[in-house]
Amino acid sequence: MKIQFFTVLTIIVCGSANLWSQKCDQVKLGCDGTCVLQIFPDNQNRAVAGTLRQSSADESLWELDNGVICRLRIIESADGVDCTLTCSLRDRQSDAVKLLRSEVRKTLPPTMNTFWDGFEVRTLSSARPLSRKKLMETFPLACVYGSQAGFALGISADSITGSLNSLVSTDNRQIRLSYGTRMVVDNRREQKIGFTAFAFNPEFGWCNAVEEYYAKYPQYFQPTPGVDSRIYGVGGYLGYAHGYAGFELHPRRYDRMSWEWAYAPWVMAGDWYPEEQDGNEKIYTEEITSRGQAGTLLKPGEKCSWRKYHDFSKEYFQSSERAVAPLYYLLVKNINGKVISKFPDSGFRDAAGNLGSNKDSGSITADLGHCGWAFAYGSGLQAYLERKIRLAVENYQISGFSFDMANYSINDYGPAQLKYATARNFDEDGKIYTGDFALPIFFADYIHTLKRDGKTMAVYMNLAMNGAVGFTAFHADGLMYEGCPGDCTGQVLVERLMSGRKPMNFWGFPDNCFGDNFSQYSAVNWAKLKNHPQAREEIRQGMAQFLLFSSLRYGITMQTWSSTHPVIHPWLDVITALQKAGWHPTTAVKGAGSDLLWIGRFGNGPETIITITNPERVPVKAELTLLNSYLGNAGYLLVPECGQPLKQQLRNGKTSFALELPPKGIVVMRTMEITGRLAGNFETVQTANGDIIIKTPTTFPAFKLSGRFYDFRHRLMAVSTAAGKPQRVSRENDCFTVKIPADAAEIIVKACPQIVLSNPADALLACFRYSAVADPNTRPLLVLPEKAVREELIARDMFALYYPTNVCSLTKFGHRNTTDVNQFDPAYLTKWPFQTLTPQAASGHRGWKIYIGRQDAFPQLAAKFTTKEKEQLEFAAEGMVKLFPNEKILWIGGRDAAGVIAAAQCCFSILDQTKLNVKP
């Protein structure tokens, strides 16, 4: 049957197949009929009508009267519906361009009167509708909710679109929530957009909706699988420190930098991997000179060949990679005019068609005055730049790329964006453009197809402190916040929401070191503080504390500019662990006093970490409840890291506990998963050596505890009752499951240190004391396995560089642990030279020998482990430092290669505490 005349006829698309054609101007999504999709011509409120040609369980074909064909893929679930809309022109030869707006609308009961628009919360009144028509700083999801129920509507995370428009209106009977976006439909590319609509329980308001959204699209809220895990740590610059031959190893150990924003390592914007035929000697010379390395790498007046430049770059990344994960800097929209001229279609154009220039911009000196904006995708520049990126990966020891200015700053009306036809938008005059926020997405997707040494190349993006677009963030592996939380404070949550569980980094100083221009972004009046040193110091302390509290709340690491601050440095392990565990928008903690505290939740199940801080200037008493269902399907106890016992009651899926936090107090807690009988009173305490004691007057049959990141320094080793009866432990994925006998009222979880020391620290490292190393007659020999692996070589170099670095720092700066590598004096590198031999070659040496290597690299020594040491290494410890006094051997060993580094780091931490008898 075909209906010829209609006004508003709706077709419900759900389970049953429709075999006839129907005229309609909206399509109902799902069976309950309250959610509809409509397509509008821009600036018109009357929807385009069309004919529904096919409709099956999950796909429909809707032919609009304006010549657009819409294919709908619909997945309905108990909570809502997801719809993917694909639009194209019926006439495949047509030059027509349709400027449309697609919109999904949901009718809801009037009790849901709180509106979150992806940025802020507002209360609905019947007087006027509320809307947000902004792409920037907006999470692509909106919701309405009351006390008991909520409903969310938004764009799917796998979409890329250039506009967002949420709208809610109400009368006494119902609420209408709609979400829309503009589309440009032509024959250049099919246009695809996904909508998601779902009900949620607003226990934590809109945060529950975001949590659901993360669960729907998990891959967009965590790093790409296989990328270098070092992107989770502290970020910073190395500044071409390889001219200083490895001095970076110890400063990076101290400031904990684990990835590098490897700034502009090329000779021209766009020529991101200089090839032999590119450029000329002058350019290469200028680049090396501008990087401050001419003194060590070029003689005065020397011209630098491509080969010398190339070797310089290769050596740089080889050196950098030993200390950190180098992320190769790109500014993907800023390209030198010489490159753009080869691909003229790529140049950005304004609405009038004028070629956009960006002459004042340039990441390196050679580019200043010569750069322009370029849209590579849709022009020949795409292949050119992708090839350069691929060559950089093939030739340089890098872990990925860092994208500067990945926020939204300019619109391009040029031919390339028109042709590439992704995320296009149109202005009031109907002119089509694409925002530059889309470019980093295309480049990131390409980079994620590249690998080096088995690692997927990562992309860390700078979203700045304004102009952040969610879709850009969804394609990054990590996000830089280019400031401290005191700068544009509200934007921190905006960008954390967009980055989800990915690493984030505060790229700023707690102090105003950027100068007065930058300080305008700060809520601190730095200008007035300029001549007030005492107050300024107090402000610095307060701002560092604010940075720490924000980091603990949102799981955000920082730049090396901040990481060495005494307020922050002790917490770096914890903050990195929070990032790795992954942030949750819902805290899962409620109760009296919770509104005064800052609460962060990270990770899931037995690997959950809860942070609670008191930002107030007065103590806060809180009666709190952890809602277990947010963590997993079991019961959960909390184990505070602070050494104070925590009494808690587990009942009906809730863990209740009381806290009293002093002003600026911090508590970090891990969870234990209880299975079986899920009720009772418990007390947990963590002792100074890391053991956990659990007391309970009732019994519980079993619990599961994470061995990984246990208290950030120890790992779970064994479990016993208070009477000392060992309990059977089963291990799976770094979690330990323990079955408890019915009569056990107290359980002790024994901790094992990350690195086992065979002797007291003093005795252990005697052969490596400065006095021994400074004398060639007593200097120990370093021994490596015959086929030493990367980590063993790095550990060896760290031993060789320990005194050159520390003595140089102490002599030049009056203190150890200077982190500015470029200030080191290379002359120290030749002092105290160590000889490195294999075990066989070293066998005749009568002095002390320091063996550096994995457990299985030195089987004769491993055979001398005690039973306890064997057990510790098998089940818990990552490495050991073991003394064999009779053989005059000190072994810095690891269960595996990473354990060797960890053991070496442990040694250096011990050595850092000893007095260095060198006069500065």
Place this chain on the structure above:
Amino acid sequence: MLKSGIGVFLLMIASWLPAMAGDPFKLAVQREYSPNLIKNSGFEELDTAGMPTEWGFDNCSRSKYIRPEVVSPGAGGRHAAKIGLADRDNPELYGYWVQTVRNMQEGRKYYLALKVWNKNINFTYWIQNDGGKTPMTLIVPFFSPPGDIGTEVLPKFIDSNWVRGFRKNAWNAVEGEFEVPEKSEITAIALRLGCYASTQGEVVIDDVYLGLAANRVKVKITGSGLKEIAVYTETGARVLTQELNPNVVTQNWNFELPSRYTGYCFRIEDVKGHSYQRKLE
């Protein structure tokens, strides 16, 4: 609305600080400010099109979605000047209200103050020389939402006296000082008040003041046994000192201060060696 001409401020110490009731003196302070060089500073006078006289509007981004208008009420008077940005995402949207200010003097420092109410977008002011041989540009971006919650959170961590920023749903005071360079031959500037690089939202501006930063202060101090009165900056630098006659009950002191932006305070010493510090408002 700030009145043009001379602003007068009277301060009786005993009246604002009860704890000072036992002070051996009373201090009355009168500050005289330079006339306001801004015409129609409160946007009260409108032309036949309903736009403020003396002011122009430059829609720099040439977008029809950026709209100037006069709204009511203002911060103090009936009107204020608004810039509204409509529903298109375009980070390049910018525009400003502009007035050319004449009779500027080389080598002099000027003080600028105004009130701003903004929603979603940033307020910024520009000062650009109009003529003269030395270019002078001062661009001061002030962030608004989402940066504004810093004003709520930061006082938990630092002394709130050092926190600045924009409060939501409120008029916010903006102030600053700049100097016209010596030998620049600049006699006029364009004062631009607007927004930059933003999207849907609005900025409302009112009560603009621009005048010489230097201001005259008249002090009347009443008390006996007083030895010296001095003016210090907030940072503790001594600016001016006046000896007092311990035997005279009422004494006057007139002087000029170089800045309105800098905070000052008085320190008064008596013959017994007691020292008293009072903020100069």
